[in-house]
Amino acid sequence: MTTLLKSATIIDASSPHHQQTKDILIVNGKIAKIANSIKPESNYKVIQLDNLHVSCGWFDTSVSLGEPGYEERETIAHGITVAAKSGFTTIAVNPNTNPVIDSKSDVEFLINKAANSATKLVPIGALTKGCEGNELAEMYDMQQSGAVAFGDYNKSISNDNLLKIALLYAQNFDGLVLSFPKNKAITGEGIVNEGINSTRLGLKGAPALAEEIQVARDLFLLEYTGGRLHIPTISSAKSVQLIKEAKKKGLQVTCSVTAHHLLLTDEELEGFDSNVKVTPPLRTKKDTRALIKGVKDGIIDVITSDHNPIDIENKKLEFSLAKNGTIGMESLFGAVNSQLDIETTIKALTVNPRKIFNQKNSFIAKDQEANLTLFNPEIIYTFSEKDILSSSKNSAFNGKELKGKAYGIYANKKLVLN
Missing domain, CATH: 2.30.40.10 (Urease, subunit C, domain 1)
Structure with a gap:
């Protein structure tokens, strides 16, 4: 053609x-x-x-598709089409399926289901078996089959030694370790950002401290072990500062932010709309300003949709009972482009994610x-x-x-x- x-x-x-x-x-x-x-x-x-x-093809580094196991939320075939029409030529797909993507055959299943599509699907393998945080998954085997990184989607690794071992082991094959920044003990039963709005609305709060203390721990471990660490979907001003200091030390750390954390704040909770119930929770205007500045300054490397389709039976519920997550591929560019200049936006969607996830870069010539x-x-x-x-x-x-x-x-x- x-x-x-x-x-x-x-x-x-x-x-x-x-x-x-x-x-x-x-x-x-x-x-x-x-x-x-x-x-x-x-x-x-x-x-x-x-x-x-026209730009080089956009790369979304955090996409959840239901298949296998949750096809009522989204199938691979339809999700790939959504990605293409939303401007993405590559998507990294999270392992939060049923069964979890934690083996060589699981990775190959995803790749084969998306073969010959316009949009390329690259799997993120689970860091631990079953995403349960107890035992490392078959990282090397998965990488050999096409996995581009390893992480337990939206689940933190509470076992310090397990993350240390993962960072050490992944260096043998230049693997990229993802560590979701959330201290479960501090978060407790919190479902929104802890602050004025959570108190006023009577919703259980999860402080930004829960994210920041985990970021600090992960960076200490990275400094000790070496290796490559990617911290997905940070949401607080202090997290930006911690990562900035780590980069100054020369640590191989990268991070991403979602489009909704650049544009929306916890003031959206006013209407108890479960569509704004996300992980991590929406924070304050101060955090949003710091995140935007972090992207502009190059501290935050990647912008993602963190696309997470949830069926109506699990979303259209009382706020406290609804599952966390928002779809975002269709709205990502319009949201980010309203906050950032075009060149910063395109770099965070093209050059940076491909470099981090070891994908071939392209240019228009x-x-x-x-x-x-x-x-x-x-x-x-x-x-x-x-x-x-x-x-x-x-x-x-x-x-x-x-x-x-x-x-x-x-x-x-x-x-x-x-």
């Missing part, structure tokens, strides 16, 4: 065409020509969209493989259920004004448009 992208503004700092508006000709999955104007021929598929912008996201960064709209592509509808962004929307992707010789 020959595809011609007309009048596309290129956003790619490593490309010679950065911030230039060009026509891009793609032949058999490769960029054949980039020029001011390319005349279409009869066999070309011509793509001409309002205010079309002649003879390069076409791995592209198509989007409009200027469109302003109110996000609603009609914008949701996922099988589950649990979005924290319902009713929120967003800026920017993905048109789709061109990747793996396939064009997928929203």
Whole structure:
């Protein structure tokens, strides 16, 4: 297939065409020509969209899909399509399925189910067997089968020695260890951020301290062991500061933040909407400002949707009983683009995650493989259920004004448009 992208503004700092508006000709999955104007021929598929912008394909580093075990929430086939239409050419899929992804065969199942899709699926294997925090899973075997990292999704490793051993062992094969930052003893039964709003609304609070003390512990262990540590979805100002200090020491630590933690605060709890019940909980404006600054300063490496579909039976309940989690692939770009400049946003969605998760980087130039996201960064709209592509509808962004929307992707010789 020959595809011609007309009048596309290129956003790619490593490309010679950065911030230039060009026509891009793609032949058999490769960029054949980039020029001011390319005349279409009869066999070309011509793509001409309002205010079309193109970047290297976006990579979402934390996506939960229901399959296997929770197909009513989301299947792999449908989730991959949602990712493509939301602008993602690669997604890292969490192991929180049933059974948990904790073996070589489980990893291969995920990869095979998504084979030949436009969006590439890369599995995150469980760090411990069954994600139970007791015994290390088969990390090396899983990596050999295609796992890109190891972590127990939204579950912290309370056993200090187990995390120490994981960091030491993973160095033998350059494995990436994920450690979710939550001290369970301090969190207790808390379900929202501990503060003025939790007290006023009568909801059990979980202090930011529970995250920060775990981040501090993990960084002490990393300093002792060496290795590579990724701390997913931090949410507090103090966590940013701790990671900044660790990076200054030269530790190989990276971290991510979710789009909803950049835009939303615990003031959203006012309506007791279970769609804003997430892990970690939404924090304060002070934390949000620190997280945004952390991304701008390069302390926070990656922005993720932390896409977590939850079926209506488990979400549309009394707030204290509802499961935590929000979908987010469809809304990620519009949320983040409303808070950050376009170059910072694109770097946190492309270059940084690929470097951390050992994925091949790409750039927009002649003879390069076409791995592209198509989007409009200027469109302003109110996000609603009609914008949701996922099988589950649990979005924290319902009713929120967003800026920017993905048109789709061109990747793996396939064009997928929203």
